[in-house]
Every structure is written in structure tokens, then in C-alpha cells.
Amino acid sequence: MRLIGLLSNESNARKFGDYLTALEIPNCPEPEADGQWAVWVLSEDQLEAGRNALAGFLQNPNDSKYQHASAKATAIRQREEKEKSQYASRVVTSQALWPSYAIGPLTIILIGICVAVALLLGLPPKTPLLCLSVISSSLPEIRQGEVWRLITPIFIHMNIAHILFNMLCLKDLGSMIESRQGSLKLFLLVLVIGIGSNLGQNLVVGPEFGGMSGVLYGLFGYIWMRGKFDPACGLRLMPSTVVMMLGWFVLCVLGLIPRMANGAHGFGLAMGMIWGAGLPLAKKLLKP
Numbered sequence: 001m002r003l004i005g006l007l008s009n010e011s012n013a014r015k016f017g018d019y020l021t022a023l024e025i026p027n028c029p030e031p032e033a034d035g036q037w038a039v040w041v042l043s044e045d046q047l048e049a050g051r052n053a054l055a056g057f058l059q060n061p062n063d064s065k066y067q068h069a070s071a072k073a074t075a076i077r078q079r080e081e082k083e084k085s086q087y088a089s090r091v092v093t094s095q096a097l098w099p100s101y102a103i104g105p106l107t108i109i110l111i112g113i114c115v116a117v118a119l120l121l122g123l124p125p126k127t128p129l130l131c132l133s134v135i136s137s138s139l140p141e142i143r144q145g146e147v148w149r150l151i152t153p154i155f156i157h158m159n160i161a162h163i164l165f166n167m168l169c170l171k172d173l174g175s176m177i178e179s180r181q182g183s184l185k186l187f188l189l190v191l192v193i194g195i196g197s198n199l200g201q202n203l204v205v206g207p208e209f210g211g212m213s214g215v216l217y218g219l220f221g222y223i224w225m226r227g228k229f230d231p232a233c234g235l236r237l238m239p240s241t242v243v244m245m246l247g248w249f250v251l252c253v254l255g256l257i258p259r260m261a262n263g264a265h266g267f268g269l270a271m272g273m274i275w276g277a278g279l280p281l282a283k284k285l286l287k288p
Contacts, residue, residue: 001028001180001234004050005058006036010283013037016057017232018073019066025050028180028234042234077231085239103171104178106186111167114212117155124158124210131156132198132207139207154194156210166212173219180234193218193271200267214264220245221272229280 007013013029016039020027026042027050041050057066121127128134130152133141142149157163178186197214220237227236249269252260 001040001042002044002047004039004041004047005054006032006038008036010037012057012061013039014232015061015066015070016054019057019069020050020053021073021076022069023049023053024076025053028232030181030233040234101172101175101179103175104183104186106183107171107174107178110174110190110212111170114155114157114163114167114170118157118163123160123163125156131210132202134207137202137206139202150195150198151191153198153210154190154212154215157212158210162211166216169216170212170219173216173223176223176235177219189219189222189272189275190215193222193268193275196271197264197268201261201263204263204266205261209261209264211261211264213261214268216268217245217249217265218268218272218275221269222276223272225273225276226280227276229277 007016007029010029010031017027017029020039020041025046028040028042030038030040032038039050039054041047057063117125117130121130130149132149132153133139135141139149157166174186174190177189194215197218201209201214223235224237224242226233248257249265251257252265253262
């Protein structure tokens with residue numbers, strides 16, 4: 001995915017994105033921190049065509065051809081969604097379960113921390129230093145200043161299967177977000193959802209737990225809802241992946257898979273879904 005330029009507002013970005021789609025140039029308009037909108041072209045081979053189209057748009061953004069592109073773009077998206085849905089109903093492959101993205105630097109760091117904790121402190125760790133508390137669910141250590149305990153339980157794992165499964169999921173979900181929305185967005189998601197899911201699990205069961213799964217369900221919920229309510233963002237999960245993740249969640253809640261941090265799963269999933277759906281819905285409500 002390559003950036004081809006910036007536009008001053010969302011209206012122009014959406015209009016131009018529809019024009020590129022009508023030209024069968026897959027693209028993704030995204031908001032920037034300064035209020036401008038970045039336009040990304042997904043294929044390296046179409047970078048030059050995208051830049052040429054942008055140059056023409058900037059010269060005359062009110063040209064009628066851009067107004068007429070919206071209907072064609074909508075038809076193309078509907079056709080693509082239908083084709084993908086038909087394919088997904090026929091074939092389930094590893095790629096369908098987990099789309100492949102180049103692993104991002106922050107994702108590597110998070111995996112590295114988890115592996116380092118396992119190697120240095122054991123599975124599970126032989127020290128309670130990373131737990132929310134070693135005394136009670138009222139978290140006296142945190143209230144006394146040991147604030148790192150709010151996030152560090154996500155780096156604790158109980159056995160090899162636990163850390164292996166979580167790291168494989170983190171590689172895919174984290175890399176997807178990092179490749180499309182950047183390392184800062186992934187950092188904020190992990191930090192906020194990590195703290196929230198840890199506190200949620202403590203509220204439900206108590207402080208004796210660990211694992212990245214609450215964060216992973218948060219990332220899953222974020223990608224799922226963001227892709228559903230803002231398809232242009234480029235975040236998307238195959239239906240088979242959604243079924244697998246929700247099915248695992250239900251099995252854990254029913255106790256068929258024992259000793260799982262269901263509180264962390266539930267709070268993480270809820271936080272991710274609200275975060276993923278909230279921004280697109282707010283934009284639609286505020287759009288004149």
C-alpha cells in the first residue's frame with residue numbers, strides 16, 4: 001500500500017476514492033491527524049496511474065466525471081463483496097482464516113516481550129511482579145504506585161500452548177492493524193484494551209491470571225467492526241475467522257475449554273467492538 005497524496009477534506013477524499021474505484025484502482029482514503037485525508041493505493045503496479053488521476057482531480061475536482069463515478073464505484077464494491085462471499089462459502093483455507101500481512105515492528109516487540117518473559121521468568125512466571133496483585137482484588141500494590149501492574153499481566157503466559165497460540169494470533173491481528181493504520185494506533189489499542197481487559201478479569205475472578213487473549217479479542221473486535229462500518233479503511237476479516245473467534249469465545253464461556261480468562265475476553269471484545277464501530281458511526285451522524 002502506497003500513499004499517493006493528501007486531500008483537504010473527507011468529501012473530496014471519498015469522491016476521489018470512488019473515482020479510483022471506478023477506474024478499478026483499489027484504494028483507501030484515511031483521515032490524518034491534521035484534518036487532511038490521505039489517499040492510499042493498494043497495488044504498487046497502479047501507483048503511477050493513481051498519481052496521474054490525483055493530478056487531474058486537483059486541477060478540477062468539480063468535473064462531472066467525478067460526480068458520476070460514485071454509482072459505478074458502489075456497483076463495483078457490491079460485485080466484489082458478492083464474489084468474495086461466494087468464494088468464502090465454498091473454500092476455507094488458512095489464508096481465509098487469517099489474511100497474511102507483513103509483520104510490523106511493534107508486533108515484533110510485543111511478541112519479543114512475551115517470549116522474553118517466558119524464557120527469563122518461566123511458564124508461568126516464578127515471580128508475582130507482573131501480576132495485577134499478589135494480595136487481593138482491591139489491587140493495593142497499584143494504589144501504592146506500582147502502576148505497571150495494570151498492563152503487565154498481558155505478557156504472562158501459563159504454558160507453551162498458551163503462548164504459542166496467542167503469539168500466532170497477535171502476529172496476524174497486530175500486523176493487520178499496524179500495516180493499515182500504523183504502530184501508534186496498535187500501541188493505543190493494546191494499551192487501553194490491555195488495561196481494560198485486565199481490570200475486567202480482576203473484577204470477575206480476581207488478580208491471578210495472565211495472557212494476551214483479552215487484548216487479542218479486543219483487536220479482533222476492533223477489526224471486525226471497523227471493517228463492517230468503514231470498508232474503505234482496508235481492515236477486513238473473512239466470515240470464517242469471525243465464526244472461529246466467536247465460537248472459541250462461546251466454548252470458553254460455557255466451560256467446555258476450562259481455565260480461560262473469560263472476563264478479559266469479554267471486556268476486551270466489547271472495548272474493541274465499541275472502538276471499531278464508534279468512529280465510523282460518529283462520522284456518519286455528524287456528517288452534514
